[in-house]
Amino acid sequence: MKKVALNGAGLLVALFAAFPVYWMIATSLKPNEEIFSTTPRPVPAEPTLAHYREILTGNLIPGVTFADFFLNSAIVAVSTVLLSGLVALLAATAVARFRFKLRTSFLIMLLVVQMIPLEALVIPLFLMIQRLGLYNTLPSLILTYLGFSLPFAIWMLRGFVAAVPRELEEAAAIDGASRAQTFRRILFPLVAPGLVATSIFSFITAWNELIFALTFVNDQDRYTLPVAMTFFFGRDDTAWGSVMAASTLFTLPVIVFFLLVQRRMVSGLVAGAVKG
Amino acid sequence: MTTLTEDTGTAAARETPARRRPRVDRLPYLLLLPCLVVVGVLLLWPLGQVVAMSFYKLDSVRQLRGDREWPWVGLANYTQILADPFFRTVLRNTVLFAAANVALTMILGTLVGLLLNRLGRKMATFVASCVMLAWATPALTGTIVWKWIFDDTSGLVTWLFNKLPDGLSQALFGQSDWTGYGWFNSPLLFFAILTLVVVWHSFPFIAVSVLAGLKSVPSELHEAARVDGAGPWKVFWKITFPLLRPVFGILVVLSTIWDFKVFTQQFVLAGGTQDRPTFMLSIYSYAEAFSPPPKYGVGSAIAVILTLILLVVTGLYVRMVLRQEDE
Numbered sequence: 001m002k003k004v005a006l007n008g009a010g011l012l013v014a015l016f017a018a019f020p021v022y023w024m025i026a027t028s029l030k031p032n033e034e035i036f037s038t039t040p041r042p043v044p045a046e047p048t049l050a051h052y053r054e055i056l057t058g059n060l061i062p063g064v065t066f067a068d069f070f071l072n073s074a075i076v077a078v079s080t081v082l083l084s085g086l087v088a089l090l091a092a093t094a095v096a097r098f099r100f101k102l103r104t105s106f107l108i109m110l111l112v113v114q115m116i117p118l119e120a121l122v123i124p125l126f127l128m129i130q131r132l133g134l135y136n137t138l139p140s141l142i143l144t145y146l147g148f149s150l151p152f153a154i155w156m157l158r159g160f161v162a163a164v165p166r167e168l169e170e171a172a173a174i175d176g177a178s179r180a181q182t183f184r185r186i187l188f189p190l191v192a193p194g195l196v197a198t199s200i201f202s203f204i205t206a207w208n209e210l211i212f213a214l215t216f217v218n219d220q221d222r223y224t225l226p227v228a229m230t231f232f233f234g235r236d237d238t239a240w241g242s243v244m245a246a247s248t249l250f251t252l253p254v255i256v257f258f259l260l261v262q263r264r265m266v267s268g269l270v271a272g273a274v275k276g
Numbered sequence: 277m278t279t280l281t282e283d284t285g286t287a288a289a290r291e292t293p294a295r296r297r298p299r300v301d302r303l304p305y306l307l308l309l310p311c312l313v314v315v316g317v318l319l320l321w322p323l324g325q326v327v328a329m330s331f332y333k334l335d336s337v338r339q340l341r342g343d344r345e346w347p348w349v350g351l352a353n354y355t356q357i358l359a360d361p362f363f364r365t366v367l368r369n370t371v372l373f374a375a376a377n378v379a380l381t382m383i384l385g386t387l388v389g390l391l392l393n394r395l396g397r398k399m400a401t402f403v404a405s406c407v408m409l410a411w412a413t414p415a416l417t418g419t420i421v422w423k424w425i426f427d428d429t430s431g432l433v434t435w436l437f438n439k440l441p442d443g444l445s446q447a448l449f450g451q452s453d454w455t456g457y458g459w460f461n462s463p464l465l466f467f468a469i470l471t472l473v474v475v476w477h478s479f480p481f482i483a484v485s486v487l488a489g490l491k492s493v494p495s496e497l498h499e500a501a502r503v504d505g506a507g508p509w510k511v512f513w514k515i516t517f518p519l520l521r522p523v524f525g526i527l528v529v530l531s532t533i534w535d536f537k538v539f540t541q542q543f544v545l546a547g548g549t550q551d552r553p554t555f556m557l558s559i560y561s562y563a564e565a566f567s568p569p570p571k572y573g574v575g576s577a578i579a580v581i582l583t584l585i586l587l588v589v590t591g592l593y594v595r596m597v598l599r600q601e602d603e
């Protein structure tokens with residue numbers, strides 16, 4: 001009896017959590033008559049890819065297609081990942097492998113910096129972007145997201161670096177390997193999985209971001225996907241099928257990546273913040 | 277994993293007595309250099325800059341580009357905001373919203389965490405996977421879907437309310453036809469839906485963290501208490517909660533920080549920055565600065581106020597983390 005109640009509660013929770021995602025996908029596959037019917041069907045009766053076709057082949061804005069926005073987003077996210085990964089790897093190695101005077105201060109700074117409300121930085125970063133002449137360019141976003149993703153990336157990566165047995169590097173050093181060689185041949189390959197996990201988080205940060213992308217980029221052909229979707233969504237409130245198809249295409253990569261690394265997220269924010 | 281102080285390392289221990297004199301190794305500083313530049317230029321400098329900007333009258337982009345003077349106005353932006361009754365509305369919205377969302381997220385997240393711990397293996401995996409979906413969904417698309425669910429003609433909620441027996445619907449709400457009902461028109465209803473969206477996005481993190489905490493607690497304690505006849509309520513408050521107190525502390529602080537600066541969900545749900553009665557601090561700051569006519573100085577002052585509030589919360593968080601690190 002108790003077991004039934006528990007399982008029932010579990011099903012309710014699962015329904016509440018997963019339903020919007022299901023509904024997004026289901027709506028994207030329904031023909032318009034089903035979408036705008038006053039009696040919604042739980043499952044698409046006549047599933048169609050028409051909305052996807054419309055999104056992928058049509059122009060959201062004259063001359064600009066969904067693929068262009070997708071590409072803008074991908075350029076920004078991948079550049080952020082590469083820069084952030086490189087800088088974070090260096091810093092994480094310093095923190096996990098060396099003991100130096102300001103090490104603890106540095107770690108505390110990282111912790112505090114992660115808590116800066118990024119929403120409060122829109123105005124000063126807008127000023128900086130204007131001054132640097134980067135307004136209305138994708139690099140303005142890459143720079144911004146680099147700053148946002150770096151503290152957490154270091155925090156996460158230092159655990160991975162610390163987990164590599166130091167003896168391996170010492171053995172290499174005894175065999176006459178230089179520091180650079182040790183780093184490249186021993187440490188880097190062993191930390192690589194951690195670097196991948198960390199990169200996914202930087203990717204998601206950059207991929208999902210809306211406010212800064214909305215503010216720093218003006219030309220429509222340079223919009224990232226979130227901005228394009230807000231625009232597209234705000235413009236035509238009734239094209240729910242296409243909106244849901246676009247949302248699905250935007251969301252799926254994030255969900256796949258996220259599920260790959262979600263374990264680290266919890267340890268990064270809670271346990272990793274405690275020990276690491 | 278190492279602790280903050282453990283890193284004396286074997287390398288130092290192996291050094292021969294003749295070389296024990298400490299030598300300054302410059303390598304770690306070199307490795308940190310790029311990171312320090314990034315954090316300094318992209319986070320700390322703007323943080324200082326937003327404070328500086330809040331003391332100027334900045335009304336045009338040309339001032340930002342450096343083509344025009346920046347007139348110093350001292351605390352005028354702050355006195356103007358604090359004297360404005362609208363600011364009090366915004367502050368009240370922000371605080372009440374954050375309080376309600378933190379409370380609801382923590383309660384729902386903890387309950388789901390406890391539930392996941394009690395479910396059988398297969399069921400727990402299934403429920404946890406579904407919960408992960410809510411977590412993984414980007415704030416933007418998650419909010420768009422909820423907006424569709426509350427659509428005033430073909431939305432699921434509108435349909436559900438239309439399905440209610442007319443008499444019941446009349447008695448409860450004074451209307452039976454919900455088609456065309458503006459779910460987002462009254463501020464209270466707007467905040468209720470925004471709360472639903474934000475809690476939906478944020479309870480999974482709490483649930484998974486609580487579950488991770490529960491797994492680290494030996495289950496014998498719970499069983500012993502249950503054998504002694506303690507009910508689930510008592511077991512939670514007498515055993516689970518005290519053991520997981522540090523985890524709960526951090527989760528509350530993190531949730532508070534996140535819920536104080538909700539932006540994307542509100543922006544999408546309200547369809548931009550026009551819905552002033554539902555403003556909270558972060559969107560207020562943004563709207564002052566970027567909706568024409570631009571008021572970058574006033575927007576900065578609001579951002580500083582938001583930052584100061586969060587600074588206090590962050591102070592609590594850092595103290596908590598450091599205290600755990602000592603243990």
